[in-house]
Amino acid sequence: MSSQLSAPRAEVVVDLDAIRHNVALLSGRAAASGAATMAVVKADAYGHGALPVARAALGAGASWLGACSLKEALALRSAGITAPILSWLETPVVDFTPGISAGIDLSASSSAELARIDAAAERAGQRARVHLKIDTGLSRNGCPQQLWPALCADAASARHVEVVAIWSHLACADEPGHPSIDEQGKRFEAAYQVAREAGLRPKRHLANSAATLTRPDFHYDMVRTGIAIYGLNPVDTDDDLRPAMTFRSSVALVKRIPAGESVSYGHTWTAATDTNLALVPVGYADGVPRTLSGRMEVWLGGRRRPVVGRVCMDQIVVNCGDYEPRLGEEVVLFTHGRSGEPTAREWADTLGTIDYEIVTGMYRPRVVRRYVGTETGAAV
Ligand SMILES: *Cc1c(COP(=O)(O)O)cnc(C)c1O
Numbered sequence: 001m002s003s004q005l006s007a008p009r010a011e012v013v014v015d016l017d018a019i020r021h022n023v024a025l026l027s028g029r030a031a032a033s034g035a036a037t038m039a040v041v042k043a044d045a046y047g048h049g050a051l052p053v054a055r056a057a058l059g060a061g062a063s064w065l066g067a068c069s070l071k072e073a074l075a076l077r078s079a080g081i082t083a084p085i086l087s088w089l090e091t092p093v094v095d096f097t098p099g100i101s102a103g104i105d106l107s108a109s110s111s112a113e114l115a116r117i118d119a120a121a122e123r124a125g126q127r128a129r130v131h132l133k134i135d136t137g138l139s140r141n142g143c144p145q146q147l148w149p150a151l152c153a154d155a156a157s158a159r160h161v162e163v164v165a166i167w168s169h170l171a172c173a174d175e176p177g178h179p180s181i182d183e184q185g186k187r188f189e190a191a192y193q194v195a196r197e198a199g200l201r202p203k204r205h206l207a208n209s210a211a212t213l214t215r216p217d218f219h220y221d222m223v224r225t226g227i228a229i230y231g232l233n234p235v236d237t238d239d240d241l242r243p244a245m246t247f248r249s250s251v252a253l254v255k256r257i258p259a260g261e262s263v264s265y266g267h268t269w270t271a272a273t274d275t276n277l278a279l280v281p282v283g284y285a286d287g288v289p290r291t292l293s294g295r296m297e298v299w300l301g302g303r304r305r306p307v308v309g310r311v312c313m314d315q316i317v318v319n320c321g322d323y324e325p326r327l328g329e330e331v332v333l334f335t336h337g338r339s340g341e342p343t344a345r346e347w348a349d350t351l352g353t354i355d356y357e358i359v360t361g362m363y364r365p366r367v368v369r370r371y372v373g374t375e376t377g378a379a380v
Contacts, residue, residue, distance in 0.1 A: 007250040007328035010286035010367045014048045017373030018231050018242040018336075020060035025240065026212055026225045027061030033219035038064035038086065038205070040226035042072060047362040048230055048245060051079050055375040057229060058083050066224050070099040077102045086131060089141060096120035096128065105129045105164060109143050111154045114161065121160035129164045130155065132195070132202070136168040136187035137180055148191055152198035165203040165221065166195050173210035174234040181211075185218060210234045231336070232345065232355045243343065245359050246335040247287070247367075251300070251325045252315075253279040263317050264309025268294060276320040278305075280331045283314040287362045288333065295350050299332035299341040301325055334358075 027037035039057035041050045054065050054076055065085045067073040073087040087099060088107040096106060097120045108114040108130050121128035132155055135142030143151045155163050168188050172178035188206055195202055204220035209228035211218045213235055227234055231243035255277050257263075262270040263277065278300065284290045290311045297304040298316075301323050308319045318331065337343040344358040351358075 006330075008248060008368065009250070010282045010364075011248050012047070012362050012367050012369045013246040013248065014052065014369060014371050015242070015244045015246070015373050016052060016056040016371055016375055018244040019048070019053055019056045019229060020373070022229045022231050022241050022244070023057045023060035023062050023225075026209070026223070026228055029212060029216070030219055030223045030225075031061075033216050034221075035205075035219035036064060036222040037062045038066045038222055038224045039229050040066035040224055041076070042066060042068035042226070043360050044072075044363050046226065046230050046356065047360045049369055049371070050076060051081075052371055052375055053229075054081055054083075056373075059376045062225075062229075064222060066226070067104075070094060070096070070104060073104045074098060074102055077104065088131075088133070092116075097124045100124040100126055100128045103129075105131060107131045107133050107141075107167070108151070108155070109133045109135075109141055110147065111151050114151065114154055114158060118158040118160045127160050127162045130161050131165040131167050131205075132163060132200075134166055134168045134188065134191040136170075136184040136191065138169050138171045138184075140169070142168060145187065145191070149194050149198070152195045152200060156199045163195075163200050163202050165205055166191060166200075167205045170206065170208060170211055170218075173208055173214070176210075176214045176235055181215070208234075213237050213239060227356055230359060232359070234354075243336040245344065245362065247333040247344075247362060248335075249280045249282040249286075249331045249333065251278045251327055251329045251331060252281045254320075254325055254327065255279075262309070264312060266310055268310055269308040271319075276322065276324055277308075278318040278320050278325045278329075278331070280316050280318060281314060282331075282333065283312045283316060285313045285364070286366050287364055288316060289347070289351060291351060292347065296333075296347070297342055299335070299339075301329065304340065304342065 030037045039062035045053035067087045073085045086105040101124045117128045133142040172180045205222040207218045207223040209225045212223040231241045259273050293310045296307045307316045334342045334344045344355040348355040
């Protein structure tokens with residue numbers, strides 16, 4: 001009989017050796033430009049688990065961590081991580097004090113935000129480490145160019161703030177050659193001059209994964225790599241990135257149906273011949289999008305096989321033809337794709353989205369996460 005462990009229901013397996021390999025590759029590129037590497041572990045490390053990924057990344061060449069919120073950053077500190085952490089987006093009511101006390105680097109996009117950080121630092125009795133964010137063309141977070149000189153002047157005179165860096169984020173780095181990339185680079189240079197004229201001596205960081213791989217001239221003092229450390233390549237270069245996440249389940253029931261029988265809600269698929277069906281206990285509650293109904297395959301018994309009929313909340317049905325799967329046999333929904341298995345990228349392409357959304361969406365209460373590989377040791 002298959003044990004519980006060998007017959008998972010809905011399981012995400014994260015390969016920490018793959019994460020370490022990817023971080024070693026990326027931080028090697030950054031180091032060649034004299035830049036440090038930040039491992040971006042926001043959104044629970046894009047669904048891979050913030051703490052194990054953070055530890056693995058720090059052991060493999062990253063020296064900074066990136067978080068989207070103080071809550072994420074403080075969780076890393078509470079778990080004993082001492083590396084510098086930058087946290088970059090808060091609501092206008094958040095109390096910065098605990099973050100400052102915990103030595104979290106903060107981002108300021110406006111003079112008002114800077115003033116709130118300065119006041120919190122005074123309360124904390126400690127200087128706040130701040131990265132000033134310039135909007136160079138993404139028009140999302142960051143200080144608009146016309147307000148930048150005032151923000152720099154305010155930062156230079158703030159009594160409880162230490163300006164660590166200026167930084168910005170690229171809009172189209174995943175489309176190498178897009179004219180906005182060079183334009184954002186120029187605006188970033190201009191913003192740096194303004195900061196220096198205000199008396200600041202900041203470091204600089206601009207590159208995400210795509211720019212880390214394609215624009216060494218944008219590495220500056222640090223790169224902020226997210227998706228690539230998880231082994232997903234936003235620019236399709238032939239760099240040896242290894243996808244770290246596998247989504248798997250197992251066969252719960254096998255049955256044979258005669259030609260003419262239909263499968264699952266709405267009877268959207270009808271068997272043309274007698275065939276074996278495998279029931280797999282994983283559905284849209286576990287991260288299999290219902291819109292993949294009729295448009296996905298799984299890896300079962302050493303090859304791809306189609307999922308037939310609708311994806312349900314808790315189950316999918318795989319058409320196995322004359323193959324008779326074993327009860328408990330492994331079913332891989334997506335993985336690295338090295339033998340032709342489905343990948344997160346393939347799901348994304350089918351759905352008209354990006355693989356970022358697929359892996360990040362795998363953080364779900366019913367999905368068990370398991371780690372293979374090690375957090376420490378020589379990068380593989
Ligand atoms: C998410 C994020 C990154 C990482 O982007 P990737 O494309 O995943 O490498 C870098 N910087 C900022 C500000 C981000 O929000």
